[in-house]
Amino acid sequence: AQSVTQLGSHVSVSEGALVLLRCNYSSSVPPYLFWYVQYPNQGLQLLLKYTSAATLVKGINGFEAEFKKSETSFHLTKPSAHMSDAAEYFCAVSNFGNEKLTFGTGTRLTIIP
Amino acid sequence: DTEVTQTPKHLVMGMTNKKSLKCEQHMGHRAMYWYKQKAKKPPELMFVYSYEKLSINESVPSRFSPECPNSSLLNLHLHALQPEDSALYLCASSRQGNYGYTFGSGTRLTVV
Numbered sequence: 001a002q003s004v005t006q007l008g009s010h011v012s013v014s015e016g017a018l019v020l021l022r023c024n025y026s027s028s029v030p031p032y033l034f035w036y037v038q039y040p041n042q043g044l045q046l047l048l049k050y051t052s053a054a055t056l057v058k059g060i061n062g063f064e065a066e067f068k069k070s071e072t073s074f075h076l077t078k079p080s081a082h083m084s085d086a087a088e089y090f091c092a093v094s095n096f097g098n099e100k101l102t103f104g105t106g107t108r109l110t111i112i113p
Numbered sequence: 114d115t116e117v118t119q120t121p122k123h124l125v126m127g128m129t130n131k132k133s134l135k136c137e138q139h140m141g142h143r144a145m146y147w148y149k150q151k152a153k154k155p156p157e158l159m160f161v162y163s164y165e166k167l168s169i170n171e172s173v174p175s176r177f178s179p180e181c182p183n184s185s186l187l188n189l190h191l192h193a194l195q196p197e198d199s200a201l202y203l204c205a206s207s208r209q210g211n212y213g214y215t216f217g218s219g220t221r222l223t224v225v
Contacts, residue, residue, distance in 0.1 A: 099210075
């Protein structure tokens with residue numbers, strides 16, 4: 001069964017510093033991978049998705065992620081953190097033909113002024 | 114229209130009440146989902162409707178009853194809930210293929 005593991009339930013970075021949120025997947029077939037963001041008391045918003053096209057995926061709000069098959073990883077990065085990036089981030093996986101999304105446990109990102 | 118609209122935003126109900134959550138989308142998506150999210154946890158899938166037919170039921174207790182009246186609407190009927198059912202209930206929709214889901218902002222449910 002497919003799954004994702006997010007290392008670090010809580011990450012703190014200074015404003016203007018690099019943001020790196022880690023996600024590793026486990027899947028027997030090429031997966032589809034997603035990053036979602038959730039602000040307090042809101043639903044989830046799709047940041048970006050990997051669907052077997054380019055391995056470097058650019059998303060909204062300056063975020064990007066790189067699919068590395070050799071490392072089974074899909075880490076999320078942003079060069080310069082902004083206060084508005086403080087939120088919960090979820091990595092998710094699905095397989096071709098199965099649109100059921102499986103979420104990781106989430107990483108809470110805190111931005112230090 | 115690129116939104117999923119959920120009503121109500123907040124709901125407080127007693128354990129003997131019957132209530133319904135509503136979800137609406139006008140993006141032409143043919144798959145719709147109900148998720149339950151407890152505090153500080155990821156969303157957990159409850160039900161999947163594909164082309165208005167129930168395709169996945171993740172062993173959800175019968176006190177939760179989904180309904181898909183048409184391709185734009187998804188309801189979740191609630192009856193005899195328990196306090197542990199208090200959570201954020203999220204609706205989502207997607208088009209065919211793995212393009213990701215569009216989520217609503219959720220209904221915050223409190224069972225007293």
